[in-house]
Amino acid sequence: MPFPLLTSIIFLPLLGGLLILFTPKDRTGTIKAIATAATGLALILAAALVLKFECGNTGMQFAERLPWIPQMNINYHLGVDGISIGLVFLTALLGFFACIGSYGIKERQKEYYFLYLLLNTGMLGTFLALDLFLFYVFWEIVLVPMYFLIGIWGGPRKEYAAIKFFIYTLAGSVFMLLSILALYFTSNPHTFNMLELAKSGGTLAKGFQLILFVGFYLAFAIKVPVFPFHTWLPDAHVEAPTPISVLLAGVLLKMGGYGFFRISFPILKDAAIYFALPFAILGAINIVYGAFVAMAQTDFKKMVAYSSVSHMGFVMLGLASMTVTGFNGALMQMFNHGVITGGMFLLVGVLYDRAHTRDLNKFGGLGANMPVYAGLLTVFTLASLGLPGLSGFISEFMSLMGGFTAFRLITIISVLGIIITAGYFLYMIQRVLLGPLNKTWSDITDINRREIFTLAPLMILMIGIGVYPLLILNFQSPAVINLIQHIGGTLF
Amino acid sequence: MSVLLSVKYFFPEIILTGFAVTVLILGLFLKRRVVLGSFCLLGILAAVLLMPQSYRATSPLFSGMLINDSFSEFFKEIVFLVIGLVILVSMGYRAFSDEDAGEYYFLLLAVAVAMMIAASSNNLMMIYIALEAVSLMSYMLVGFLKKDPRSSEAGLKYFLFGALATGVMLYGISFIYGLFGTTDLVVVSQMLTTRNVNIFASMIALLLILAGLSFKCALVPFHMWVPDAYQGAPTPITAFISAGPKAIGFAILIRVFLKNFFPLFPAWSEMVSVIAIITMTAGNILAINQEDIKRMLGYSSIAQAGYILIGFVVGTALGIQGMMFYILAYILMNLGAFGCVVLISNGIKSDCIEEYSGLSKREPVLAFLLAVFLLSLAGIPPLAGFFGKFLVFAAAIESRYYVLAVAGVINSVLAIYYYVKVIKFMYLEEPRAGMPAYKEPVFSPAGVLAVKIALIIALAGVLAAGLFPGFFVGWISASLL
Numbered sequence: 008m009p010f011p012l013l014t015s016i017i018f019l020p021l022l023g024g025l026l027i028l029f030t031p032k033d034r035t036g037t038i039k040a041i042a043t044a045a046t047g048l049a050l051i052l053a054a055a056l057v058l059k060f061e062c063g064n065t066g067m068q069f070a071e072r073l074p075w076i077p078q079m080n081i082n083y084h085l086g087v088d089g090i091s092i093g094l095v096f097l098t099a100l101l102g103f104f105a106c107i108g109s110y111g112i113k114e115r116q117k118e119y120y121f122l123y124l125l126l127n128t129g130m131l132g133t134f135l136a137l138d139l140f141l142f143y144v145f146w147e148i149v150l151v152p153m154y155f156l157i158g159i160w161g162g163p164r165k166e167y168a169a170i171k172f173f174i175y176t177l178a179g180s181v182f183m184l185l186s187i188l189a190l191y192f193t194s195n196p197h198t199f200n201m202l203e204l205a206k207s208g209g210t211l212a213k214g215f216q217l218i219l220f221v222g223f224y225l226a227f228a229i230k231v232p233v234f235p236f237h238t239w240l241p242d243a244h245v246e247a248p249t250p251i252s253v254l255l256a257g258v259l260l261k262m263g264g265y266g267f268f269r270i271s272f273p274i275l276k277d278a279a280i281y282f283a284l285p286f287a288i289l290g291a292i293n294i295v296y297g298a299f300v301a302m303a304q305t306d307f308k309k310m311v312a313y314s315s316v317s318h319m320g321f322v323m324l325g326l327a328s329m330t331v332t333g334f335n336g337a338l339m340q341m342f343n344h345g346v347i348t349g350g351m352f353l354l355v356g357v358l359y360d361r362a363h364t365r366d367l368n369k370f371g372g373l374g375a376n377m378p379v380y381a382g383l384l385t386v387f388t389l390a391s392l393g394l395p396g397l398s399g400f401i402s403e404f405m406s407l408m409g410g411f412t413a414f415r416l417i418t419i420i421s422v423l424g425i426i427i428t429a430g431y432f433l434y435m436i437q438r439v440l441l442g443p444l445n446k447t448w449s450d451i452t453d454i455n456r457r458e459i460f461t462l463a464p465l466m467i468l469m470i471g472i473g474v475y476p477l478l479i480l481n482f483q484s485p486a487v488i489n490l491i492q493h494i495g496g497t498l499f
Numbered sequence: 500m501s502v503l504l505s506v507k508y509f510f511p512e513i514i515l516t517g518f519a520v521t522v523l524i525l526g527l528f529l530k531r532r533v534v535l536g537s538f539c540l541l542g543i544l545a546a547v548l549l550m551p552q553s554y555r556a557t558s559p560l561f562s563g564m565l566i567n568d569s570f571s572e573f574f575k576e577i578v579f580l581v582i583g584l585v586i587l588v589s590m591g592y593r594a595f596s597d598e599d600a601g602e603y604y605f606l607l608l609a610v611a612v613a614m615m616i617a618a619s620s621n622n623l624m625m626i627y628i629a630l631e632a633v634s635l636m637s638y639m640l641v642g643f644l645k646k647d648p649r650s651s652e653a654g655l656k657y658f659l660f661g662a663l664a665t666g667v668m669l670y671g672i673s674f675i676y677g678l679f680g681t682t683d684l685v686v687v688s689q690m691l692t693t694r695n696v697n698i699f700a701s702m703i704a705l706l707l708i709l710a711g712l713s714f715k716c717a718l719v720p721f722h723m724w725v726p727d728a729y730q731g732a733p734t735p736i737t738a739f740i741s742a743g744p745k746a747i748g749f750a751i752l753i754r755v756f757l758k759n760f761f762p763l764f765p766a767w768s769e770m771v772s773v774i775a776i777i778t779m780t781a782g783n784i785l786a787i788n789q790e791d792i793k794r795m796l797g798y799s800s801i802a803q804a805g806y807i808l809i810g811f812v813v814g815t816a817l818g819i820q821g822m823m824f825y826i827l828a829y830i831l832m833n834l835g836a837f838g839c840v841v842l843i844s845n846g847i848k849s850d851c852i853e854e855y856s857g858l859s860k861r862e863p864v865l866a867f868l869l870a871v872f873l874l875s876l877a878g879i880p881p882l883a884g885f886f887g888k889f890l891v892f893a894a895a896i897e898s899r900y901y902v903l904a905v906a907g908v909i910n911s912v913l914a915i916y917y918y919v920k921v922i923k924f925m926y927l928e929e930p931r932a933g934m935p936a937y938k939e940p941v942f943s944p945a946g947v948l949a950v951k952i953a954l955i956i957a958l959a960g961v962l963a964a965g966l967f968p969g970f971f972v973g974w975i976s977a978s979l980l
Contacts (some may be wrong), residue, residue, distance in 0.1 A: 076969040078976065079893075118859075140889075144880040151879060154919070158927045166927055170919060177915055181908035184889070188896040188904075 012056055012069050013085040016099065017131045019049045024124035032117040039110060042120040046103040046127060053099035060092055062481045065489040067137065067202065075141070080198055084138040089486025090268050093342045093479060094134045094261055101257040101349050102127045104461040105250035108353055111360060112160060112248060119160060122152035123250075130258050134265060139187045139199040142270075143180070146226075146262065150176055153251070153259070161246035168239075168246035175239040179229035183266075186222030189215075190274065201270060205493065208274035213281070220278035223271045230263030233323060234292045237316050244312035249356025252308065256315050257349035261341045264322045268338065268490070272326070276494040279329075286327035287414045293320025294424035302431035307358065307365040310435060311351045314391060317424055318344045318399075324414075324421055325406035329496035333409020334487045339479055340402035343390075343472065347399055350387045350465040354380070357458050358439075361451050367435060372444030373451065380454040381440045383462055390469050392432045393425050398472035412499060505560035508553045508567055511546040511575070512612050518542030519608035526601010533945045536590045539604045543583050543611070550575065563683055564625045571619035573823060573978035574750040577830060578618065581743045582611040584834045584953045589735040591943065591950035593845045594644055603643060607739075610636040614747045623672045623682035623708075626751055627665070630715065633747065634661045637740055641732040653731025657740075660724040661714060668711020674704035688759035702766055708755065709767070715748030718808065719778040722801050726785075729797030734844065737793055738837030741800045742830045749807060749826055757814050764814055772812040776906045779805025783913040792840055792850050795917060796833070799876060802914060803829050809907055810891040813898045816979060821890030823975045828883035828964050832875040835957030839869035842950055852921055857930030866925045868954055875961050877918040878911045883964035890972075 023045025027038050060068060067086030075083045087095060112119050129152070132145030150173055158169030191197050193215070194207050208216070229236040240260075244252050272279045297317030304310035318340065325337025357380060358373075359365050374381035390397035393404075403425065410418040472478050491498060506513075519542070522535055529535060550572065559566040586607060589595065595603065610633055617629035638661065642654020672682060678700055679687045690696065713721040729737045756767070782802030789795035807829070810822035842865055843858065844850050859866040875882035888911060895904040964971050 074969075076967075076972065078969060078972045144885075147880045147885075151874060155926060158923065166923060169927070170916070170923070173919060174912060174915055178912045181912055184892065185896060185901075185904055185908060188893050191893070192897045 011071055012052060013071055013087060013135050016049050016052045016056065016095070017085070017128055017135060019052070020045050020102070020124040020127035020131070024121045024128070027117060027121045027124070030117065035116045038116055038120050042106050042109075042124060043103075045124055046099070046106040049127070049131070050099040050103040053096050056087065057092060057096050057482075060087070060482065062089070063485055065089065065485045070137070075138075079140075080196070081140045082138050082200070083141060084200060085135045086137045087135060089483040090338060090490070091134045091265065092482055093338065094258075094265055094345075095131060097261070097342055097345045098127070098130050098134060098258045100464065101253055101345065102130070104353075104464065105253045105257075105349075107457065108253065108356065108461050109248075109250040110457065111356075112250075115159065119156070122155050126152040126156065126254065130254070130262070133262050137201050139190065139201060139204070139270070141199075142201070143184060143187060146180060146183075147177075149259065149262070153255075156251045157243055157247045160248040160251070163246075164242070165246045168242040171239050172243045175229055175236070179226040179236070182222040183226035186219040189219055189222075201274070205273040209276050211275075213277045216275045216278040217281060220271055220275045220282060223266065223275070224282075227263040227266035227271065230266070231260055231319050231322065232263070232316065233289050233319075234296055234316070237293075237297075240316060241309050241312045244315075244352075245306060245308050249352060249359070252352040252356070253349045256312070256352055257345040260315060260319055261345060264319070264326075264337070264341045267326055268334075273490060273493055279494060283327045283329055283413065286323050287410060287417045290320045290323030290325075290327055290410075291417045291421045291424075293317060293323060294421045295320075295427065298424045298427035298431065302427060302434070305367050307355050307367055307435070307439075308352070309365075310367070310431065311348065311355060314351075314428065314431070315344070315348055317428060318348065318391070318403075320421070320424065321403050321406040324410040324418065328406075328409035328413040329491070329494065330409040330412055330499045331484075331488055331491050331497070332405050332499055333413070334491060334496075335480060335484055336402050336405025336407070336409055338483050338487060339472075339476070340406055342479060343398040343402045343469070346465050346468050347387060347390045350462055350469070351391060353458070353461055353465075354384050354387060357454050362448060367438045370439040370445060370448070371442045372440070373448060374440035375444055376448065376451050377453045379459070383454065383459075383466070384440065385436060386466060387469075388432045388436055390473070392429045396470075396473050398469045398476075401473060401476045409499070412497065500556065500558050500560050500562070502561055505556075505565075508556040508560055509565075511549045511553055512615055514549060515542055515546045515608055515612050515615070518545070519605050519612065522608065523601050523605035526599075526605070530597045530600060532595065532597045532600040533590050533943065533949065535600045535604050536586050536949065539586050539608055540583060542608060543579050543586075547576075547579055559621055559685070563685065564622050565616065565619045566621040567619055569978040570750075570754070573975065574618035574746060575615050577746050577827065578611055578614045578743065581739065581746065581830055581834065582607055584838070584956065585735050585739045585743075587949045587953035587956075588738060588834070588838045588841055591845070591946035591948075592733060592735050592841050594647070594733055599643075603640075606636050606640050606643075610640070610739075610743070614743055617747045618750050620751070620754075621684055623675060623684065623755075626755070627669055627672055630668075630711075630747075630751070631665055633744055634665060634715075637661075637736075637744060640736045641728055641740065643736065644733055647731075649731040650733065651731075653728045656731075657724050657728040660721070664711045664714030664721060667707050671704045671707025671711065674700060674707065678704065684755065684759040688761075691760065691762045698763065698766065701760075701763060705756070705760060705763065705767060706770075709752075709771075712748050712752050713774070715744045716752070716804050716807075717745065717801050718774055718804055719781045719801065722778070722781070725797045725801055726789075726794045729800075730791055730793045730850075734793065734837055734841045734850075737797070738834050741796070741833050741837070745800070745804060746826050746830060749811070749822060752811060753819060753822065757811070757819060761814070768812050768814060771808065772900065772903055775805050775808035775812055775903065777805075778802070778808060779907065779910045780913075783910050783917075786914070786917045789917070790852055792852050792855070792921065795852065795921070796836060796840070799914065799917070800833060802910065803833075803876070805910070806888060806891055806907055809900070809903050810894050812903060813891075813894040813900055815894055815898055816976075817890065817897055818894035819979055820972065820975050821887065821894045823978070824890050824964075824968070824971060825887030827971065827975075828875070828887040828961070831957045831960035831964065832872045832882070832884055835954055835961060836869060836872040836876065838950055838954045838957065839865055839872065842947065842954075843869070845947070852924055855921060855924040856928040858925040860930065868958060870922050870925065871958060871961065873918040873921055875965070877915050881965045883961045883968075886965055886968040
């Protein structure tokens with residue numbers, strides 16, 4: 008049997024978490040070391056996975072399959088392909104750097120790192136599971152640690168935000184469970200295998216597909232989040248501690264988008280084609296509405312949270328286009344948004360740790376006192392608003408290009424979102440970094456080395472992909488073309 | 500099989516009765532709860548060891564009154580599990596005195612025997628008698644804290660409702676006798692397929708029997724006794740009545756309705772599906788505002804019965820498997836939760852959910868265990884409760900009971916709120932000023948240890964049944980009727 012690489016990536020964090028459970032709680036140094044080692048090893052293995060990945064191969068690689076519940080034909084089935092590899096790497100990357108970013112947490116560290124590592128296992132498992140039952144288990148496992156992480160270490164309204172997050176996402180996912188069951192019982196022989204269902208799902212009656220699609224949609228759309236299911240996001244983001252915000256924006260939202268790529272679209276392709284127009288409309292609403300709401304925010308974190316809503320709209324638009332370009336754009340946008348917004352949340356956290364406020368109107372002129380911070384914030388902001396040469400531009404452009412071939416008017420409206428985005432981001436820069444220095448912050452210190460260390464790799468990726476997008480397209484494009492051929496979309 | 504020949508297949512029940520009587524007598528001289536409890540556990544162990552022998556019986560025992568099939572074996576194992584855990588939990592319950600430990604354990608073992616007989620009853624009269632025995636001893640156990648007026652009130656309420664319900668059930672059985680001339684279930688089910696029977700009259704009879712069993716399983720609208728009885732009863736007994744009689748009630752429902760009266764299935768399944776939906780919805784909605792954890796768990800157990808009923812309405816092999824798995828999971832997680840409540844109430848002298856504030860700091864292990872059991876009750880994977888729900892929902896989808904499945908999942912979302920509310924107090928809230936400090940109970944270290952053993956068993960079960968349900972599903976599918 009070959010080395011179970013994927014299993015190791017998923018369960019290394021959990022193993023670390025179990026070790027932490029048996030560590031005395033006052034030995035915080037050991038606890039941090041275990042957590043860092045566990046996420047670090049997972050990152051190293053994920054990097055090895057990327058290096059060993061065969062880009063031209065459209066099938067599942069590193070597949071592992073063991074019977075789990077044979078009576079129901081449920082298997083422990085893992086695999087990685089061009090669609091998931093980027094997200095797996097992103098999760099491992101953010102998992103490691105957000106872990107280092109967690110060193111600032113001083114309360115109840117043992118519980119924190121245990122839950123944090125459990126969360127990592129859940130997220131990695133979600134992206135690697137190829138059995139719908141296993142996928143659902145990982146998907147739900149994510150909820151519980153997230154509830155505690157927001158609820159215990161969060162801001163003033165943490166309890167409300169935590170339970171809202173829990174109930175919202177659970178409400179969506181139980182309908183997904185019903186759709187999963189319906190898929191299982193309509194397949195012959197009964198199976199939860201996503202790959203086999205992708206082959207047989209197209210034969211289902213269209214009306215039935217539509218119902219199942221809606222079931223999955225509720226789960227995925229709430230996670231993305233798609234308007235009007237987005238209201239949990241600003242609450243959760245604002246209240247969550249910085250590293251958790253990073254994972255929320257960087258990884259959790261991607262679980263929804265990934266679900267469309269891996270489950271809804273390949274298995275229920277007739278329904279996907281049927282719902283393309285609503286997808287595009289919702290995408291445009293997300294982009295424009297999210298941007299407008301972001302502009303109105305005075306809370307730095309809330310602004311970034313709404314910018315996520317706006318950016319995830321491009322994923323929806325790219326998906327709706329049913330073109331290779333659009334799909335590539337959507338998938339890449341998920342990766343890029345994870346990197347950029349993850350970085351943005353880290354930067355918000357840096358400022359909040361020093362100023363203990365996130366009110367944009369209370370800052371001003373910080374650029375003079377924090378030059379390195381100012382530089383980093385500006386670069387990340389420019390990436391987020393889609394400046395050419397940085398990664399955000401490439402994926403948004405590709406999504407729009409794909410969208411334009413399918414839905415001209417909607418795409419034209421969506422482009423407006425970019426202008427508004429530029430508006431609120433530049434307005435933010437102006438209020439935080441420029442202008443006369445607010446006297447309250449005259450002795451604020453610049454960003455420290457540890458914080459730069461967490462941001463640097465994200466910036467390298469951001470610039471690297473922006474200059475040379477094939478870095479990521481090489482990995483995902485063959486799988487995307489394969490998927491489009493399978494659905495019957497446009498090979499553009 | 501004649502009475503004399505049957506006896507040798509009846510050894511587990513006999514040995515348990517022997518232990519019950521012995522513990523009653525021993526209790527006169529030996530007033531040590533832990534010792535007597537351990538003695539009872541020995542009795543259960545002996546009964547477990549005798550089980551394989553008793554399943555060699557090829558034909559019904561005692562002239563057709565009892566039948567030892569794999570289905571009844573499953574439920575007898577469940578009875579052993581329930582009683583074993585309840586005995587362990589009882590050892591560490593503060594409010595019990597050592598004075599009447601003998602009587603208490605006698606009642607527990609006797610109710611175990613009654614439940615075992617109920618599980619293998621093959622005749623409506625036998626079912627009635629066994630259930631009545633279970634009920635009578637449950638009433639006494641609920642009112643066991645003689646000096647606590649709430650316990651007496653709970654016992655009385657439970658008794659009044661129960662007496663009515665069993666009366667109604669007996670009335671229904673008399674209809675069956677009038678229609679078929681016998682109460683033997685095998686004969687009745689043969690007549691159902693071979694002769695023309697009066698559907699309307701049999702439906703009325705079944706409805707009346709259903710009413711009696713609904714009381715045992717705490718289905719709406721026969722649930723009114725639950726909150727008061729659960730709150731007033733000694734906590735280990737609350738745990739018991741939430742698990743034992745409920746499991747046996749469902750076992751009898753399956754045997755009578757799904758096996759012997761299956762030809763009439765279309766006529767009653769619709770009605771029961773309405774009961775299922777109302778039961779889970781009412782249980783969940785009423786649980787939301789509860790401030791006492793025992794009341795909350797009481798309403799939650801009503802809701803859980805509603806989910807189990809989904810498998811019953813579907814009535815397929817998968818549906819029954821789902822019910823049986825769910826019952827097993829429910830017993831482990833519910834007894835686990837009540838075990839935690841016992842230990843916590845020993846420390847803070849209260850069952851009020853609000854006073855659980857900050858418990859995770861004072862008692863991290865206990866808070867963690869309770870959180871696991873509650874999350875399992877809420878149906879979060881990979882815990883046992885999730886797979887139980889998964890199976891009953893799967894059964895509903897398989898047989899196209901979509902409304903039932905949707906009602907089930909919406910209810911599981913509703914339920915999250917109140918389960919997580921307890922977790923919120925334990926983990927998210929700080930201990931409030933002026934609240935009783937958590938004190939390590941001083942009365943009996945051995946008793947506390949016993950509860951902890953029970954909790955470890957329950958935790959291991961919840962994790963094993965959640966992570967490796969395949970093993971349990973295999974066992975259950977070999978135990979189907």
